[in-house]
Amino acid sequence: MSNISESSILLSVQNLEVSYGPVQVLWGVTLSVRKGHVVSIIGSNGAGKSTTLNAILGVRKVGRGQIVFKQEDIVRQPPHERVKRHMTLVPEGRQLWPKMTVEDNLLMGAFPSTLRKDAVPNLSRVYDIFPRLKERRSQLAGTLSGGEQQMCAIGRGLMAEPELLMLDEPSLGLAPKIVDEIFEFVRNISREGVTILMVAQNVNYALRISQYAYLMETGKITLDGPSEKLLADDYVQEAYLGST
Amino acid sequence: MTLIEFVNLLASALLLAGIYAVMSVGMTVIYGVMKIVNLAHAGFMMLGAYLALELFERFRIDPILAALLVFPVMFVVGRVLHWLLVRRLPTSDQPTLASLLLMFGLWLVLQNLGYFIWGNADRSIYTSHTLSLLRFGAVTISTVRLVVFGAAVACMVALHLILNHTWFGRSVRALIQNRYAGQIVGVDDQKTASITFGLGIGFAGLAGALLASLYSFNPDFGRPFLIRAFVIIVLGGLESVSGVAIGAFVLAFVETFGILFVPAGYQLALSYGLLVVVLIFLPGGVAALTAKVRRLA
Numbered sequence: 001m002s003n004i005s006e007s008s009i010l011l012s013v014q015n016l017e018v019s020y021g022p023v024q025v026l027w028g029v030t031l032s033v034r035k036g037h038v039v040s041i042i043g044s045n046g047a048g049k050s051t052t053l054n055a056i057l058g059v060r061k062v063g064r065g066q067i068v069f070k071q072e073d074i075v076r077q078p079p080h081e082r083v084k085r086h087m088t089l090v091p092e093g094r095q096l097w098p099k100m101t102v103e104d105n106l107l108m109g110a111f112p113s114t115l116r117k118d119a120v121p122n123l124s125r126v127y128d129i130f131p132r133l134k135e136r137r138s139q140l141a142g143t144l145s146g147g148e149q150q151m152c153a154i155g156r157g158l159m160a161e162p163e164l165l166m167l168d169e170p171s172l173g174l175a176p177k178i179v180d181e182i183f184e185f186v187r188n189i190s191r192e193g194v195t196i197l198m199v200a201q202n203v204n205y206a207l208r209i210s211q212y213a214y215l216m217e218t219g220k221i222t223l224d225g226p227s228e229k230l231l232a233d234d235y236v237q238e239a240y241l242g243s244t
Numbered sequence: 245m246t247l248i249e250f251v252n253l254l255a256s257a258l259l260l261a262g263i264y265a266v267m268s269v270g271m272t273v274i275y276g277v278m279k280i281v282n283l284a285h286a287g288f289m290m291l292g293a294y295l296a297l298e299l300f301e302r303f304r305i306d307p308i309l310a311a312l313l314v315f316p317v318m319f320v321v322g323r324v325l326h327w328l329l330v331r332r333l334p335t336s337d338q339p340t341l342a343s344l345l346l347m348f349g350l351w352l353v354l355q356n357l358g359y360f361i362w363g364n365a366d367r368s369i370y371t372s373h374t375l376s377l378l379r380f381g382a383v384t385i386s387t388v389r390l391v392v393f394g395a396a397v398a399c400m401v402a403l404h405l406i407l408n409h410t411w412f413g414r415s416v417r418a419l420i421q422n423r424y425a426g427q428i429v430g431v432d433d434q435k436t437a438s439i440t441f442g443l444g445i446g447f448a449g450l451a452g453a454l455l456a457s458l459y460s461f462n463p464d465f466g467r468p469f470l471i472r473a474f475v476i477i478v479l480g481g482l483e484s485v486s487g488v489a490i491g492a493f494v495l496a497f498v499e500t501f502g503i504l505f506v507p508a509g510y511q512l513a514l515s516y517g518l519l520v521v522v523l524i525f526l527p528g529g530v531a532a533l534t535a536k537v538r539r540l541a
């Protein structure tokens with residue numbers, strides 16, 4: 001019984017503590033992500049959402065806590081080992097290489113040695129999802145529009161055939177129409193079976209496309225539950241959806 | 245100045261540019277990836293020069309071939325030093341005092357090692373080709389200079405191809421442009437840094453070994469070239485091999501044609517002057533200038 005439910009958990013984070021120098025910003029974050037779900041983390045600026053995702057990928061050093069991915073404790077593994085295990089992050093602010101072509105940016109998403117052999121088929125898969133990137137494949141990434149850059153960043157995140165795709169504020173700074181598009185992509189990617197852990201300041205959207213959600217405040221999870229429950233929650237309504 | 249004189253000067257500027265480029269590119273890749281100013285660059289050039297000399301004197305290996313052999317040796321030296329010392333420096337997106345001190349200390353150690361092993365006498369590599377000249381119509385070129393130029397250009401082209409068409413090269417460019425993004429996609433930045441450091445030291449040694457065919461040297465060899473490398477890097481930027489090539493050509497051009505206006509002894513002052521002028525008026529280097537021109541067009 002417990003085995004079945006355990007194996008349906010793709011990622012489980014226990015009591016995560018992270019500090020920047022002497023300043024502790026995560027105070028025992030615990031969360032888990034079920035296979036196939038879209039899970040969102042909401043919370044105000046500076047709550048520690050990006051830090052959480054960076055720690056899960058391993059680009060932020062963890063002080064204490066446990067990160068179990070596919071039943072394996074990965075907390076001591078370097079980021080490239082985690083990417084090899086098909087965990088990827090589409091970071092806040094896209095973080096492309098502005099003076100590399102779109103295609104090179106995408107290819108870099110399959111950098112770890114075990115992923116390279118499938119780089120070419122995965123590239124054409126990404127081009128199928130984002131035809132606009134194909135048109136601009138030999139253009140420098142720095143010359144893309146904001147929306148295209150976000151697509152490129154997501155495409156790069158798909159190059160490692162993610163089982164867990166983490167998205168950090170994928171809609172930040174984009175026009176409403178592009179935001180719709182991005183969330184539509186997220187939904188489609190999820191339908192293809194990719195598990196998604198998403199941070200979004202667009203709380204309304206995030207809660208509508210995710211099945212489960214966590215509310216993070218000053219480095220702690222203060223509320224969690226099925227997304228529709230959070231959507232209906234008075235406190236969330238008042239503090240994050242701006243209704244009175 | 246007659247046209248023939250002009251063409252001759254142009255040819256020597258071009259040949260000089262090749263040497264300057266190969267001499268600077270090692271510093272550039274190390275700075276780009278690791279944000280370390282390799283103040284020991286001259287020391288590794290000096291080691292390369294002596295290694296070429298030893299290969300030539302002991303084993304009668306052609307000095308140009310010796311230079312190519314020096315490259316893998318210095319590559320290994322670089323990787324060992326990275327493993328022993330450099331990797332212990334804190335990673336940073338800016339040059340740190342610790343890295344400057346380490347590299348400066350390393351230079352002093354290398355220099356003194358040079359004095360210890362080879363003494364302070366000036367040495368040079370002298371072959372039957374050293375004084376031979378080639379004539380192309382009215383243009384006269386030293387054979388050795390031309391061969392050295394060819395070797396330098398070939399090595400630059402090889403590096404360019406590696407940087408632009410291999411996974412390793414992509415990872416180098418990625419770390420130069422955005423280290424965090426590199427880590428996210430699973431670039432092992434320590435490993436890339438180690439190989440890059442090896443390449444940088446390898447190119448320093450190669451440049452020194454090539455220069456040994458042209459100039460006499462002692463354990464203090466390379467000091468004036470270090471300053472030139474700074475100028476070239478500031479001019480050409482850190483993005484690409486072609487940037488270095490452009491920077492090298494500008495400097496070589498200014499120095500070569502500068503002879504017409506200032507005494508030869510002031511050549512280094514000219515490089516310094518160029519550095520100051522560029523830093524004041526064109527802090528982004530040639531790349532910033534071309535971008536500006538493109539925007540205006």
Ligand SMILES: Nc1ncnc2c1ncn2[C@@H]1O[C@H](COP(=O)(O)OP(=O)(O)OP(=O)(O)O)[C@@H](O)[C@H]1O
Nearest residue numbers: 020025043044045046047048049050051052092201
């Ligand atoms: N590199 C850093 N050095 C020092 N402190 C940092 C650093 N990055 C983040 N912090 C601090 O850590 C805390 C959490 O930051 P984090 O970026 O994780 O928040 P966030 O929830 O993603 O916020 P936002 O919604 O603004 O993206 C903040 O107080 C921030 O100031």
Ligand SMILES: [Mg+2]
Nearest residue numbers: 049050051092
């Ligand atoms: Mg954030």
